[in-house]
Amino acid sequence: MRISITVNGAQCALDVDPGDVLLDVLRGADYLEVKGTCHAGDCGACTVLVDGHPVASCLTLAARVDGHSVTTVRGIGDGTHPHPLQKAFVENGAAQCGYCIPGAIVSAKALLDENPEPTEDEVRLAMDANYCRCTGYEQQIEAVLDAAEQLRKEGHR
Amino acid sequence: MGRIVEYYRAGSIEDAVRTAQRLGPSAAYVGGGVELVLRRNPEISTLIDLSQCGLGEILEVQGGILIGSQVTLAAMSKSALLKHYAGGSLALWSGRIAQNNLRNMITVGGSIGRNQPWNDLVPHLIALGAEVRYFDGAEHQTPLVSYIGAKCARAVIESVVLPSVNRNARGFMWRFTRTQQDISVLHCSALIDTAGNRVAKANIVFAGRPGHAVLYPQLGQELVDRCSSHDAFEGLAKTAQQLVDVGADHRATAEYRRELVRAAIVSLGEWMTGDEQ
Secondary structure (H helix, E strand, C coil): CEEEEEECCEEEEEECCCCCEHHHHHHHCCCCCCCCCCCCCCCCCCEEEECCEEEECCCCEHHHHCCCEEECHHHHCCCCCCCHHHHHHHHCCCCCCCCCHHHHHHHHHHHHHHCCCCCHHHHHHHCCCCCCCCCCCHHHHHHHHHHHHHHHHHCCC | CCCCCEEEECCCHHHHHHHHHHHHHHEEEECCCHHHHHCCCCCCCEEEECCCCCCCCEEEECCEEEEECCCEHHHHHHCHHHHCCHHHHHHHHHCCCCCHHHHCCCEHHHHHHHCCCCCCHHHHHHHCCCEEEEECCCEEEEEHHHHHHHCCCCCEEEEEEEECCCCCCEEEEEEEECCCCCCEEEEEEEEEEEECCEEEEEEEEEECCCCCCEECHHHHHHHCCCECCHHHHHHHHHHHHHHCCCCCCCCCCHHHHHHHHHHHHHHHHHHHHCCCC
């Protein structure tokens, strides 16, 4: 079947099997920044935004997002034009091996879009899906709080 | 899943039921899709998507609040209506069940339709006295606890209806998990309605026993007309340990779960008497 989705602002028409999950479809279309690890919705590495809401792409049927908008970490910012969240992750030492970071960044982005002034508890809850085996989480929480402050100073998201 | 050959977008619930009845066990409705993808059933070859059937709203209706079956846990956690219902327990706990990216996927209808023994939403809905509206060619509305017992496999769950409750009624949920992300080893939900300092009505539900959610009317009855005192809950904990049917699995022994039953009732008592830690 053919689905039409917007990925990072670009319209894509993709041929998928009805049982395909979004993770495999995105990686098959060279969105390799979306990482697969557990394939069971446990680890959060594959998190992407669908219409601005974080979902586990390993459990999301690609057919179900037909007509919807998908954002990966590359749609938030890249090496040339990093988003304040991405800068804050680097500055706070919140990325080590980096494998989980694409999922963590998109979860944090969804939170800050909805709640520009989150408390630490709200950050922890919003990122409770994102496992990280390197940083011990504290730096990631600090990075999100720093980015929130930076975004408020800049007066944008 | 086995080999899925068709993804059918139903235009209405009538269309969905007709299609499901025609295809029989080879068809499955898609709620959030989480369980469908995780627990691949080789019999299923057609998925019926209900997202275009208008089942995605939370509304105030005569006699209570209606939650469409395609509403996600995340949407419930943000609902102003639910934040003001029974002390906001359903909104609070919908934002704590599972994890953030799954809360945006898991739907009310999917949770009820699959009703896994470890489900944390269904027992709380039972405690709140929820009813299910479903369509199997005709419209029905029945208590959730009866719906689950009846196993209406080909029916489309349209919505859950929460009954109006008194201003003093408050929902309670307690669960024990080995880690933050793990499923419940034991779950206890309750709705306690008070008049003055006495309990007027109490619904108490246990789940993750490791079996499905069960409402224990005897436990609720034991609290009725009593003051919210430590003595009342001490007695209730003893009764609950004898009454609640617990078993063993690889997560916990029955003996361990019986201790958790006590811990749940102690927590309920602390919550009721304001001594919550």
